[in-house]
Amino acid sequence: MTVPKVLILGAGYGGLMTAIHLQRDIQYNEAEVTLVNKHNYHYMTTHLHEPAAGTAPQEAVKVNIDEIINTDLIHFRKGTVEAIDPKEKRVILHDGELHYDYLVIALGSEPETFGIQGLREYAFGITSLNAVRTIREHIEYTFSRYHEEGEQESYLTIVVGGAGFTGIEFVGELADRMPDLCRQFDIPREKVRIISVEAAPTVLPGFDKELVEYAMERLQAKGVEFRINTPIKSCTAEGIELANGENILSKTVIWTGGVRGNHLLEEAGFETVRGRVKVDPALRAPGYEDVFVIGDASVVFTKEGRPYPPTAQIATQQGENCAKNLLSLLRGGTLEEFTPSIQGTLASLGRSDGIGVVGKIRLKGGSARLMKKASDLRYLYKLGGVSLVLKKGRLFG
Ligand code: FAD
Numbered sequence: 001m002t003v004p005k006v007l008i009l010g011a012g013y014g015g016l017m018t019a020i021h022l023q024r025d026i027q028y029n030e031a032e033v034t035l036v037n038k039h040n041y042h043y044m045t046t047h048l049h050e051p052a053a054g055t056a057p058q059e060a061v062k063v064n065i066d067e068i069i070n071t072d073l074i075h076f077r078k079g080t081v082e083a084i085d086p087k088e089k090r091v092i093l094h095d096g097e098l099h100y101d102y103l104v105i106a107l108g109s110e111p112e113t114f115g116i117q118g119l120r121e122y123a124f125g126i127t128s129l130n131a132v133r134t135i136r137e138h139i140e141y142t143f144s145r146y147h148e149e150g151e152q153e154s155y156l157t158i159v160v161g162g163a164g165f166t167g168i169e170f171v172g173e174l175a176d177r178m179p180d181l182c183r184q185f186d187i188p189r190e191k192v193r194i195i196s197v198e199a200a201p202t203v204l205p206g207f208d209k210e211l212v213e214y215a216m217e218r219l220q221a222k223g224v225e226f227r228i229n230t231p232i233k234s235c236t237a238e239g240i241e242l243a244n245g246e247n248i249l250s251k252t253v254i255w256t257g258g259v260r261g262n263h264l265l266e267e268a269g270f271e272t273v274r275g276r277v278k279v280d281p282a283l284r285a286p287g288y289e290d291v292f293v294i295g296d297a298s299v300v301f302t303k304e305g306r307p308y309p310p311t312a313q314i315a316t317q318q319g320e321n322c323a324k325n326l327l328s329l330l331r332g333g334t335l336e337e338f339t340p341s342i343q344g345t346l347a348s349l350g351r352s353d354g355i356g357v358v359g360k361i362r363l364k365g366g367s368a369r370l371m372k373k374a375s376d377l378r379y380l381y382k383l384g385g386v387s388l389v390l391k392k393g394r395l396f397g
Pocket residue numbers: 009010011012013014015036037038039042043044045046047048049079080081082106107108109126127165166169262294295296297310311312313314315346347
């Protein structure tokens with residue numbers, strides 16, 4: 001008897017949640033499930049800004065896959081996907097190829113640079129654990145060179161492009177790290193500039209005016225400067241040029257201004273909107289009943305026709321829905337439509353501050369930060385139960 005092959009690409013929020021739910025509910029010999037991921041660990045993307053700024057250790061956001069996946073039930077293949085061929089039902093890895101009956105694509109996103117000259121070449125991105133290691137080390141390096149390089153301001157000027165979630169959470173952490181970093185490298189704090197640049201008329205779009213004002217005031221009090229309504233025109237090794245003509249000399253530019261779907265989706269010939277596949281109500285790629293696309297690689301719409309922003313919250317829920325539908329397909333059942341259930345939105349403003357909306361309740365300060373921690377612990381619990389909560393919970397946020 002041949003057993004159907006289920007292949008899951010990506011062990012982020014969406015892919016891992018699919019695998020964990022299949023592992024929990026699948027019967028022996030119902031399917032051969034393989035999870036493929038570039039690394040043998042999962043990183044919590046929603047916390048990458050912390051090791052990037054150096055306020056949390058890398059271990060805080062890293063979970064080894066063999067700690068949460070039962071490899072007797074789910075095969076794990078460490079590998080990089082290089083191409084997807086949905087017509088031939090195969091996936092090309094850097095070191096081989098895999099065939100499937102059902103495919104789940106959960107390969108996440110990539111930075112969207114909107115064609116801004118030089119960003120791809122000169123700006124850093126908060127995109128993976130390796131990428132944030134580089135950011136942390138680069139900032140420490142530039143601080144260490146400041147006195148040797150004739151005390152040029154550019155060594156102590158950090159520009160963060162984009163003031164959405166990622167950019168704001170990152171500047172909050174960075175501002176908290178500064179006192180220690182300045183002490184370590186004998187640098188007067190007032191010499192350091194952290195500049196948040198945003199093209200839109202407001203930071204943190206989606207939050208109301210009062211919460212946005214609170215966030216900006218708190219960050220300004222920690223020394224963050226803002227350039228709002230100010231697009232970046234170009235980026236070079238020397239810094240950035242703004243559309244208003246201002247030049248900011250900086251050795252460290254970090255771009256957080258937007259994401260698009262993983263390039264492999266467009267290359268595979270799927271219909272995409274900004275690299276994301278506009279999936280059907282059961283999260284399948286149009287024209288392919290055997291291909292599910294979830295997380296940041298997909299896009300789903302509100303009743304009013306607006307795209308939901310790419311979030312871990314939605315990716316996780318999609319993973320649960322996708323596992324249920326895969327089991328249903330394997331058992332000859334019907335598919336359940338995916339409806340996001342938005343429980344709240346929380347943004348941190350450094351170690352002990354934040355803003356958020358949970359249901360009808362608006363939060364700011366320590367209570368918002370606490371709520372964010374609670375939601376992280378809930379995620380860890382879903383991934384690996386109490387033991388993972390006890391192991392990781394104390395390390396971050
Ligand atoms: P990911 O979690 O990015 O996982 C993709 C996986 O695919 C990774 O394991 C990657 O290694 C793997 N992969 C990629 N390419 C390949 C390849 N070619 N071969 C093999 N493997 C590959 N969302 C919220 O809901 N709340 C928040 O507070 C929040 N804060 C955020 C803060 C930051 C700093 C950032 C960057 C994002 C934040 N987000 C937040 C967004 C959230 O992290 C994403 O929406 C979420 O990670 C999407 O999950 P995913 O499973 O689609 O992709």
